[in-house]
Amino acid sequence: xxxxxxxxxxxxxxxxxxxxxxxxxxxxxxxxxxxxxxxxxxxxxxxxxxxxxxxxxxxxxxxxxxxxxxxxxxxxxxxxxxxxxxxxxxxxxxxxxxxxxxxxxxxxxxxxxxxxxxxxxxxxxxxxxxxxxxxxxxxxxxxxxxxxxxxxxxxxxxxxxxxxxxxxxx
Numbered sequence: 426x427x428x429x430x431x432x433x434x435x436x437x438x439x440x441x442x443x444x445x446x447x448x449x450x451x452x453x454x455x456x457x458x459x460x461x462x463x464x465x466x467x468x469x470x471x472x473x474x475x476x477x478x479x480x481x482x483x484x485x486x487x488x489x490x491x492x493x494x495x496x497x498x499x500x501x502x503x504x505x506x507x508x509x510x511x512x513x514x515x516x517x518x519x520x521x522x523x524x525x526x527x528x529x530x531x532x533x534x535x536x537x538x539x540x541x542x543x544x545x546x547x548x549x550x551x552x553x554x555x556x557x558x559x560x561x562x563x564x565x566x567x568x569x570x571x572x573x574x575x576x577x578x579x580x581x582x583x584x585x586x587x588x589x590x591x592x593x594x595x
Contacts (some may be wrong), residue, residue, distance in 0.1 A: 455534035459527040466523035470516055477501035477515075 481503065482496035504511035533540075 452534045452537050455530050455537065459530035459534070462523050462527040462530065466520045469519050469523065473515060473519060477504070 477500045479500050480497060481500055482498050485496050485498060486492070486494050501512070504515070508514065
């Protein structure tokens with residue numbers, strides 16, 4: 426599910442950087458993507474259910490050549506072996522992940538105008554910094570700074586034994 430959420434975020438950000446003519450369409454695309462995520466949860470659930478019926482016995486036989494041959498075990502049985510609540514947790518993960526991805530895409534669609542404005546401001550600030558960096562430096566810009574008045578003062582005296590605290594080790 427994390428991969429689905431990451432792909433949704435990357436796709437949403439790519440839509441936000443679209444040209445000005447495509448801006449209303451990008452928000453519609455984000456909202457449409459959110460609806461697709463909501464509708465995809467049952468399909469993902471059915472696909473996972475079918476994949477869990479895959480017989481992995483021959484794979485286990487190949488991985489453990491010295492164990493008895495002819496095992497028959499499905500991915501679902503393997504998952505249930507360590508967690509009897511495996512099916513419910515998997516289903517919950519699929520539906521929650523889809524709901525989170527849809528909510529993220531909806532939030533990105535809502536935030537798109539302000540994100541776009543922030544990106545434009547950042548672009549303008551970077552362009553200004555580049556122009557400023559291209560200006561020539563004043564003469565002697567890299568010379569050492571002039572000495573300060575305190576450089577001529579004598580250093581403070583070292584601490585003396587007059588602060589003795591009756592033989593304490595520290």
